[in-house]
Amino acid sequence: MSAINRGVRALKNSAKRYSLAALARNAFNGHNQWTEAWRNAKPREAYDVVIIGGGGHGLATAYYLASVHGIRNIAVLEKGWIGGGNTGRNTTIIRSNYLWDESAALYEHALKLWEGLSQDLNFNLMFSQRGVLTLAHSEHEMKEMSRRVNAIRLNGIDSEVLNPMEIKALVPIIDINPGLRYPVMGGFLQKRGGTARHDAVAWGYARAADDFGVDIIQNCAVTAIRREGDQVTGVETNQGFIKAAKIGCVASGHSGVLAAMAGLRLPIESRPLQALVSEPIKPVIDTVVMSNAVHMYISQSDKGELVLGAGTDAYNSYAQRGSLPIIEHMLEAAVELYPIVSRVRVLRTWGGIVDTCPDASPIISKTSIKGLYFNCGWGTGGFKATPGSGHVFADLIARDTPNAIAAPFALSRFESGHLIDEHGAAGVAH
Amino acid sequence: MLLIDCPWCGPRDDSEFQYGGEAHKRRPPAPDQVSDAVWADYLFHNQNPKGLYLERWRHSAGCRRWFNIARDTVSHAVLEVYPADALPSNAAARAVYEQNWRRENEAAANAAAVAETTEIGA
Numbered sequence: 001m002s003a004i005n006r007g008v009r010a011l012k013n014s015a016k017r018y019s020l021a022a023l024a025r026n027a028f029n030g031h032n033q034w035t036e037a038w039r040n041a042k043p044r045e046a047y048d049v050v051i052i053g054g055g056g057h058g059l060a061t062a063y064y065l066a067s068v069h070g071i072r073n074i075a076v077l078e079k080g081w082i083g084g085g086n087t088g089r090n091t092t093i094i095r096s097n098y099l100w101d102e103s104a105a106l107y108e109h110a111l112k113l114w115e116g117l118s119q120d121l122n123f124n125l126m127f128s129q130r131g132v133l134t135l136a137h138s139e140h141e142m143k144e145m146s147r148r149v150n151a152i153r154l155n156g157i158d159s160e161v162l163n164p165m166e167i168k169a170l171v172p173i174i175d176i177n178p179g180l181r182y183p184v185m186g187g188f189l190q191k192r193g194g195t196a197r198h199d200a201v202a203w204g205y206a207r208a209a210d211d212f213g214v215d216i217i218q219n220c221a222v223t224a225i226r227r228e229g230d231q232v233t234g235v236e237t238n239q240g241f242i243k244a245a246k247i248g249c250v251a252s253g254h255s256g257v258l259a260a261m262a263g264l265r266l267p268i269e270s271r272p273l274q275a276l277v278s279e280p281i282k283p284v285i286d287t288v289v290m291s292n293a294v295h296m297y298i299s300q301s302d303k304g305e306l307v308l309g310a311g312t313d314a315y316n317s318y319a320q321r322g323s324l325p326i327i328e329h330m331l332e333a334a335v336e337l338y339p340i341v342s343r344v345r346v347l348r349t350w351g352g353i354v355d356t357c358p359d360a361s362p363i364i365s366k367t368s369i370k371g372l373y374f375n376c377g378w379g380t381g382g383f384k385a386t387p388g389s390g391h392v393f394a395d396l397i398a399r400d401t402p403n404a405i406a407a408p409f410a411l412s413r414f415e416s417g418h419l420i421d422e423h424g425a426a427g428v429a430h
Numbered sequence: 431m432l433l434i435d436c437p438w439c440g441p442r443d444d445s446e447f448q449y450g451g452e453a454h455k456r457r458p459p460a461p462d463q464v465s466d467a468v469w470a471d472y473l474f475h476n477q478n479p480k481g482l483y484l485e486r487w488r489h490s491a492g493c494r495r496w497f498n499i500a501r502d503t504v505s506h507a508v509l510e511v512y513p514a515d516a517l518p519s520n521a522a523a524r525a526v527y528e529q530n531w532r533r534e535n536e537a538a539a540n541a542a543a544v545a546e547t548t549e550i551g552a
Contacts, residue, residue: 254480256478256479256480257480260479265471265475265531266475266478267470267474267475267476268478269451269476269478270478270480270503314444314448314449315432315444315449315485315501316451316478316483316485316503317503317504317506318480318503318504319503319504319505319506323431323432323444324431325431325443325445358473358474414470414473414474414475415466415467415469415470416466417466
């Protein structure tokens, strides 16, 4: 694989660049002179590219269009506030330990971009490669895991199998008693995996894209996609018509709504996915632990909150809230695996609407309409892919041809049957 | 959490039920003779509306019977519960049924079948 083109670095010679000198200068001014991180832009009449969706993936797409492909006349339309959808609702886990070659290429592309992204964006993303441990609770799961680890390593990605004693040494609060209903039989660790500050990812990309001249337009909801014949011409929004010859849709759970505006069909079901945080406690866990079998994953934020992820509700919804039995089910598993959390209180729970795909793999694709592109279907695990997703989607939009990484994720796979079944590697069943 | 009024057992929590996705989907009668696009429509391209949705549910921890409901995917309000082999009687739900692009596909498939029968007859 050739070296990744990371593009022109943002804010290179800008007065807005964050640095020790800037910190000192602003300290002398009583910190009253910091400039806004991005402009609150109003829509212009026309753009070369319009990105619908101001989450991490959409902002990353705009950033790489500007930094790698030199396309600067871009608007990112966000119906709410940037990063207010699933970018701000996930459990911030980053890893690239997928089974199939196609997925390995995509997620590892993303992980390589994560490594050094804070420098690229001149923004502290609090990227922490604290490791991601995935547990196995049965003989069958151990065998399946060994197979997956072999596949991952053959793709040049780090992963190692751990036995229960090694897991106990890594995660002292875990209960490895073999008498548990779902005993810890082993697990596998990706040391390069970890977490990042999710809001900072949206803000960092927004600030860097804005520095390249990208207009970030918030409170701008798209109401229709206009076209002439089979070529898009622009979008109708609550802030008026915006002309564009290329439109990238990156709207997660609402992708189906956008597709319907263009008369397209997507193989997506929108479902609520929930997470919660506990009250802050002293540091007890310095890695990420996932368990597919009992449906929970846990890490600890820098503020001390335990961050726990649950499963999806079984039925379609756009309500941005999930049901309590899903939370209860996940907490049962948490208390069994980590008995010390039994009396820790839940601080808050929330839900986001995710776009689940039949094969648990994303869609990065052209459509039958010229100039209309979709990046969606990331389902329950899109955050980890944010930089890679934006990077390959920008490439697709700029060149109108998918590169080797994006090509297998085209919509046509649902007709050809070349599905990329990653239900085993997705953290959450759907 | 939904409260679903099972036609046979009465109102129960959604955790007693199994979700069956889009209702009124018809399997192409001869899968080996339809195009990949039609087969993909049947397998993967479900309606995913933001609003009223006609969907199948099964009372898997109760009477184990399938039935349909018309539910709003934003408010989660259930407008109507009706038998699996019937159409909704609620006007809004009926409109959702009729506006589904599958009805056009079905009409086209029926027309093709009629044409073929006529050809064989001739």
